[in-house]
Amino acid sequence: MKTLNRRALGAVALGSAVALALAGCSGSSSSSSTTSPEASTSTDAASGELKDVTLQLQWVAQAQFAGYYAAVAEGFYKDEGLNVTIQEAGTDTVPIDVLAAGDADFAISWVPKVLGSIEQGTKVTDIAQIFERSGTTQISFKNKQIKTAADLKGKKVGSWGYGNEWELFAGMQKAGIDTTKDIDLVQQAFDMNAFLSGDIDAAQAMTYNEYAQVLxxxxxxxxxxxxxDDLNVINWNDEGTAMLQDAIWADSDKLASDADYADTAVKFIKASIKGWAYVRDHPQEGADIVTEAGSTLGTSHQLWMANEVNKLIWPSTSGVGMINKDAWDQTVSIAKGTKNETGSTIITQDPPETAYSNEYVTKALEELKAEGVDVMGSDFQPQVVTLNEGGN
Known part of the structure; x- marks a missing residue:
């Protein structure tokens, strides 16, 4: 663990950078950037010793990304010789497009969303699968008697769409539901208002966000x-239709042709995993770091999110970031074999071998183990978080 002064200095710099970025794009849906404390506090000579790296998130600052913010605030990236800038996403940001365009060095995105881009010719590689489990659920009030995917038949089923619907549709189709006629599909906003008002019987909810909004x-x-106790929850991990979510993506061509970029990928993964290990062991501090970085989520909601995201990572089966072939194959199978409301599938054929690689995360894990970092979290126990009204 680093000194308190070091974290405090990093957190202040993070918060200031986000505030400036948000002020500069007020009223716009474009992404904002968070500059690392190394860039904010170092002298010109010192900053010249660090390699500039940009990470593109798939949404705004929140504890879903706490490990990356912690790696900045705790100086883990700096320890690897990296000066990392975190770019938040706007409503119209496609992280993989930002990466492919060369406007970021690495990006965070769900695997199924990227598989479609890969089939269209985008050359990117999943180099570290940070979330081992899916956080997507379908929730309902107990009086609706919806306990499994099969119980969704004849119900008003909420779906966000936009590439977030695949586990839901795979689960219903696996349960024998004809999704073209056996359900009343409702376009769900990215909140729980329609669910709370009774316009949706079963709504999509991430364990770390919308589920908490109801509570x-x-x-x-x-x-x-x-x-x-008021809710029933369909967990796609239990239903067998979970898909891989938050992963670190890199440029495939650069990995193959640029030794410096490949080396940077290992360093970036290593420091990021240290950040996630920090959040595992210090969830409140991890939540606070993200708040100080500019997140507007309430205090109890932020801690809830950090705690629930930890559950998706820890304990790790093979070491954080390792891509499990069975989980990958399940994601690909669903992407090829499940149809959404328009009758489309994500992909029509298997992705190329370059779609994922354990080469870089394996090197990072070997170095972390040599340094005594716990990359398995076998003894991880989640906290019991009390939510306050409005997440405050």
Whole structure:
């Protein structure tokens, strides 16, 4: 663990950079950037010793990405000789397009969303599968009697679409539901308002975000916050249709042709995993780092998110970031064999071998183990987080 002063200095620099970036694009949906404390505080000579690296997120600053922010604030990237800038995403940002255009060195994105881009010719590689488990669920109130995917038949089923629907459709189709006529599909906004008002029987909800939004809301019948006892949850990990989500992506051609870029990839993965190990062991500090970096989420919601994201990473089966072939093959199979509401599949054929590689994460894990970093988290125990109204 680094000194408190070091973290505090990094957190202040992160927060200031985000505030400036947001002020500069107020009213716009374009992405904003967070400059690492190394860039903000070092002298010209010192910053010249660090390699500039840009990471493109798939959304705004929140604890879903706490490991990367912690790696900045705790100086883990600096320890590897990297000066990392974190770019947030806007509503119209496609992380893989930013990476492919050369406007970022690495990007965070869900695997199924990227598989379609790869089939269209985008040359990128999953070099570290940070989330081992899926955080997507379908939730309903107990009185709806929806306990499994099969129970969605005849119901008003919420779906975000935009590439977030595949586990849901795979689960329903696996359960024998004809998704063209056996459900009433409802376009769900990226909030839980329609669900709470009764316009949706079963709504999509990430364990670390929308599920918490419901638990932060007062039940009008009781005047108290909803609890887990009020809800049924369909977990796609249990239903067998989970797909791989947050991964670190790199440029395939540069990995093959640029030895310096390949070396940087190993260093970036290594420092990022150290960041996630820090958040595992210090979830409150991890949540605070993201808040100080400019996230507008409430205090209890941010801690909930850090805790739930930890559950998707820890304990690790083979070491954080290793791409499990069975999980990859399941994701590809669903991407090829599941049709959404338009009758489309994500891909029509298997992706190329370059779509993922364990080469770089293996090197990073070997170095981390030699340094005594726990990359398995076998003893990980999640916290019990109490949510406050509105996530405050």
């Amino acid at each position: 932060e809301t007062k039940n009008p019948d009781t005047g108290k916050l909803y609890t887990a």
